[in-house]
Amino acid sequence: MKFNKLIPELCVSDLKKSLHFYVGVLEFKLEYQREEKKFAFVSYEGSQIMLEENLDSKWKTAKLEYPFGRGINFQIEVSDVGSLLERLEKSNYPIKIRPKENWYRKDKNLLGVKEFLVLDPDGYLLRFSQSLGRKSL
Numbered sequence: 328m329k330f331n332k333l334i335p336e337l338c339v340s341d342l343k344k345s346l347h348f349y350v351g352v353l354e355f356k357l358e359y360q361r362e363e364k365k366f367a368f369v370s371y372e373g374s375q376i377m378l379e380e381n382l383d384s385k386w387k388t389a390k391l392e393y394p395f396g397r398g399i400n401f402q403i404e405v406s407d408v409g410s411l412l413e414r415l416e417k418s419n420y421p422i423k424i425r426p427k428e429n430w431y432r433k434d435k436n437l438l439g440v441k442e443f444l445v446l447d448p449d450g451y452l453l454r455f456s457q458s459l460g461r462k463s464l
Contacts, residue, residue, distance in 0.1 A: 328358060328370075335401060336377035337451055338391060342367060344448045345378050352418045353411060374403045394450020401453050408441050408457040415445060423452070428459060437462045 339345040342365045349355040355369040355376075365380035405411060408426055415422060424444040430437040439459030446452055 331373075331375050334375045334377055336379060336386065337447075337449070338387060338395065339378050339380050339449050340391075341448070342378060342380035345380075348420075348448050349376070349378070352414055352420060354414065371403065372405055376401075394446060394452070396449075396451040399452065400444070401451065402442075403453060403455050405455050405457055408443060408455050411455050412443060420445065430459075430462070432464070433461075435464050437464060 337345075346357070346367055346369075349369050350357050353371065355371040358368040358370050358375075360367040367378045369376050369378065412422070412426060422443060422445055426441055426443040428439065428441050430439045432438075438461050440456045441459055442454055442456040444452060444454050
């Protein structure tokens with residue numbers, strides 16, 4: 328396995344609950360785990376996230392209160408947002424913003440995506456995004 332150059336590590340309140348969400352519901356792959364440290368490394372189609380249940384970590388910069396990660400969203404590019412949405416709905420997991428098509432300008436092009444937003448168990452905002460291609464302006 329090759330590590331990405333940027334891998335977010337999320338402090339979580341309950342690693343088992345987070346693993347159920349990421350691995351059990353969304354079907355991220357559990358790459359490896361250090362159970363004694365309450366740490367797990369998960370991936371999905373090339374995206375990588377570290378999860379750690381250590382709210383007193385040296386990495387903590389302020390008191391963690393739900394929702395964690397305020398002010399940030401993690402865009403995760405996927406091949407099929409529909410299959411993720413089906414898994415979430417099957418698990419009765421709430422969707423923050425239903426899938427919609429958006430076009431974002433990049434220079435003289437528009438980049439299209441179908442995307443939706445969901446909060447993980449600790450309130451980290453995940454934006455799953457599927458490419459729709461590009462259009463010229």
